[in-house]
Amino acid sequence: MARNKSRISVQNIESIPISSITLDHEIQPRCQIYDHVVKKFAAAMRQGEKFPPVIVYYNGAKFWLVDGFHRLRAKEIIGDLEILADVWQGNHQDAVLHAIGANLDSELKLTEADLHKNIYKLIGHPEWKRWSNSEIADLIWSERRIYPSIARAENR
Numbered sequence: 001m002a003r004n005k006s007r008i009s010v011q012n013i014e015s016i017p018i019s020s021i022t023l024d025h026e027i028q029p030r031c032q033i034y035d036h037v038v039k040k041f042a043a044a045m046r047q048g049e050k051f052p053p054v055i056v057y058y059n060g061a062k063f064w065l066v067d068g069f070h071r072l073r074a075k076e077i078i079g080d081l082e083i084l085a086d087v088w089q090g091n092h093q094d095a096v097l098h099a100i101g102a103n104l105d106s107e108l109k110l111t112e113a114d115l116h117k118n119i120y121k122l123i124g125h126p127e128w129k130r131w132s133n134s135e136i137a138d139l140i141w142s143e144r145r146i147y148p149s150i151a152r153a154e155n156r
Contacts, residue, residue, distance in 0.1 A: 011086070013053050013086055015084055016082060018081060021065050023065055024092075024095075027092075027096050028065075028069055029110065033037075033062075034070065037108060041070055045080075054068025054072055055086045055087050055098070055102065056085045057089070057092075058087050058090075059093070066099045067098070100139055104116075119136060
């Protein structure tokens with residue numbers, strides 16, 4: 001069963017308080033936030049450079065950050081209390097899946113460790129572990145389809 005990589009977003013761009021955004025390790029697709037990237041973004045923001053909105057998922061009660069962890073941290077460093085966000089409706093599971101595929105066009109590519117983290121997240125989930133290796137590779141935008149099969153073998 002093929003997964004649809006296209007996502008439909010009703011562009012709901014709004015400024016929301018940074019303090020209302022939940023940073024969830026399970027959603028974060030990276031193993032770490034890079035200080036040099038945060039500092040570079042913060043310096044550019046201080047100079048007035050505009051950045052794209054972060055992406056959050058909202059379930060009616062909670063905002064989960066899906067894309068823009070470095071940008072959010074840079075906003076905190078420069079003392080901003082709000083951030084421009086593209087707000088999507090969805091639950092935690094929707095947020096996790098979106099985050100895994102969110103860095104396709106990012107200048108800061110996912111590392112090998114990040115890819116492994118996301119693969120293990122998928123094969124450890126009761127529903128997602130039934131996906132084929134190709135479906136998982138498609139979600140993480142990986143041409144390296146061998147990773148899911150290696151991870152499955154290691155997980156036995």
